[in-house]
Amino acid sequence: MPLIIVGSGIAGLTTALAAAPRQVCLLSRAPDSQDSASVLAQGGIAAAVGPNDSTCSHLFDTMRSGSFHNSKPAVRYLVEQAADALNWLGNQGVLFDREGDDFHLAREGGHEFARIAHAGGDASGRAFMQALVGKVKQASHIHWHSETDVDALLLRGNSIAGVRAKNKTGDTEIHEANDVVLATGGLGALFSATSNPPGAEGVGLALGLAAGAAVRDLEFIQFHPTALALGTNFQLPLLTEALRGAGAILRDEHGRAFMTGRHPMADLAPRDLVARVVWKILTKGGNTFLHAQHLGDAWPQRFPTVLASCLAHGIDPRLEPMPVTPAAHFHMGGLATNLDGRTTVPGLWAVGEVACNGVHGANRLASNSLLEGVTYGRRLAMRIKQENVSSNTCGTYCFAERGLETSPSVQHYWRQRLWQTLGPVRQATDIQKALAELQQFGKDIGWRQQLAICLLQAALHRRENLGAHWWAESVDIDKKFALNTH
Ligand SMILES: Cc1cc2nc3c(=O)[nH]c(=O)nc-3n(C[C@H](O)[C@H](O)[C@H](O)COP(=O)(O)OP(=O)(O)OC[C@H]3O[C@@H](n4cnc5c(N)ncnc54)[C@H](O)[C@@H]3O)c2cc1C
Incomplete structure (x- = not known):
């Protein structure tokens, strides 16, 4: 029986590729993963590969950002596998931005060092996903059914027996399997201001809950401090933290640099703190802006995604500050898993943003999410290959449905x-x-x-x-x- 993977963001595609030679049935909604948060990622992927940097420092920054609520073994695995994750992505065809032979490394909030490897300037997610989608399409062990919406898990007794889905013609399909991996992403789109794509509504979490899986840390929802403020719009373009890493400054309407003096890292303080400060100013009727005019001619090459989004909304960030608001960005909580991605329901696995193995603690460190998808996707795939591939189809199954529309x-x-x-x-x-x-x-x-x-x-x-x-x-x-x- 094939392994079923639901979701084709960075976590799902990595797991699918690394699961070879096991047969994989990959189910996801939009063609070529266009609806994933992964394609929207801007800053890049964190790895302690720069001069003077160390995995110890990356570990400490991750724990400090997470308010030390993190699972330390989970963080250790993440940071120790990071350099290998970059190599693996390189082998899949990702062309990282480079300075000579070395990675060009950017700095983001909460990081002591410049350690964010990126591609296409601030189009990292698109570049990573383009390479992975290409590899998946060539892989003979992966059968990809896109435009497919999974709306129930199949349970035989307490164990997973497969999934139910609606395909692109609206027909219901049953896919039986003893192992199902949920890689369905986060839930920012449950909020009226979000950087997430509209479909990021926590479907995987709802399915897992319906099947009786344990959850963890659901209260920890990260708000990115700098989404482009567009009045009543629901999905807001993100202004990557790498802008502040490159010297952009947050100021209020009086020009005051309001992060100065609030934290030793000022504008590069952890996200939760910066988001709260911005939120408080806005709720008191003030206005908040990101000033990045100093980047001048570097804008098109270094931040083409942000530049295009701003210009599309009539703001030229080379000449004027960008209005900002916090926006729901990332869910630290999710389906509780061990480090292999195993949930509490036999046969049900979870990886990426839908899962919670404790790696992000109470607040994720910037650019650790794509890293989580790659490192833990590969780990899950290695683990699942050791499982017995039985084809037990005895007995009837029932549906754990995500619920009413x-x-x-x-x-x-x-x-x-x-x-x-x-x-x-x-x-x-x-x-x-x-x-x-x-x-x-x-x-x-x-x-x-x-x-x-x-x-x-x-x-x-x-x-x-x-x-x-x-x-x-x-x-x-x-x-x-x-x-x-x-
Ligand atoms: C604007 C933005 C910028 C970001 N920048 C960065 C960054 O620079 N660095 C970083 O580390 N992180 C960044 N993040 C966070 C990171 O992108 C996400 O946390 C990560 O991509 C999540 O990957 P995933 O594979 O878990 O989920 P996703 O990439 O969201 O993929 C989810 C997949 O599940 C599928 N799916 C969902 N429900 C169903 C269903 N019912 N049936 C079938 N398929 C389903 C979708 O079709 C999709 O393919 C950013 C996030 C956003 C929104």
Whole structure:
């Protein structure tokens, strides 16, 4: 029986390629992975390969950004495999930007050293994915069904037995398998301001939950501090942190460099902190801008993606500052896995943003996500090749379905509510009100709203401020909870 992989972002494609010679049935939605977050990645992939850098330093920066909530063995594996991940990507045909024979390395928030390898300037994700998509299309062990939407897992007893999907003609298909890997990405699109593609709504998490898989750290949602502020738009272009690594400065409407003096790394402080500062200024009625005019002639070669997005919205970043807002960007939490990607449901595996092995702690370090997809995708593939490939199809199976669909207006409403209640700064009373509003519908509730309940409950359970999870009322928080528990 083939191995089923759901999702063709960097995590799914890496796992599929590394699983050879095992037969793989790869299921995903848009052709050529165009709907993935991976193609949108800008900055690149972190690896301690520069002069004076070390895996120890990369490990420490990852733990510090994650507020030391990270699983240290998971981080150690990530940083120790990073140089090999770059070589592996090179072997798949990725052409990294170089300075002579060496990688050109950029610096991003939370990193002590310049250690971000990139391709096509700030078009790293597109360049990486183009190479991987090409390799997957040539691979004889991979059968790729795109325009396919997986809407249920098959369970035989407590074990995975396959998936149910709708294909491009709208027909239902059953794919049986004893091992299913979820590589379905994150859930930023559940929020009304996001850098994520519109389909990043946590489908894999919903499927895993329906099958009874354990989850972890759901409250930790990363908000990127510098998305291009476009009024009421839902999906916002990202302004990569590498801009600040190249000297761009955040300023308010009075020209004040508001990160200076707030953290020793100033504009390059970890994302959670910068996002909160930007959020607070905006909620008090101020305005926040990223100034990068000094990059002048370097713009087209170094940041072509950001330049094109800004120009498309009538802003020329070579001549004027860019208005910025935080936006939901990355989910640190997800389906709980061990380092091999195994979930608590026999036969169900998870990798990439949908999974949580603890590597990112409470706040992901910049450019560690593509690295996670490559290192842990390869590790999962190695592990799964050692599994017994039995073809047990005895007994009937049942469906663990992701759940009910809702109307676009309901989805729009809850995106706004989640942005207000689970944004960079949270209030217990708001979360309790949102929960009460959702719970009154009982079981007649859409799957996105079910997920919202899980996120809200997880947030409510964590009473401390930690990483990306931050209370507005940090003083007397316990009193506030005591007042609102009945
Ligand atoms: C704008 C932006 C810039 C970023 N920049 C960087 C960066 O520079 N460096 C870095 O490390 N990280 C970056 N990140 C984060 C990183 O891109 C993502 O965390 C990572 O790409 C996630 O990879 P993935 O393979 O887990 O999921 P994705 O790349 O999102 O892929 C998910 C896949 O699952 C499929 N799928 C989902 N649901 C279903 C379903 N029901 N049925 C079938 N298929 C399904 C989709 O079709 C898609 O193929 C950035 C993110 C964004 C949004």
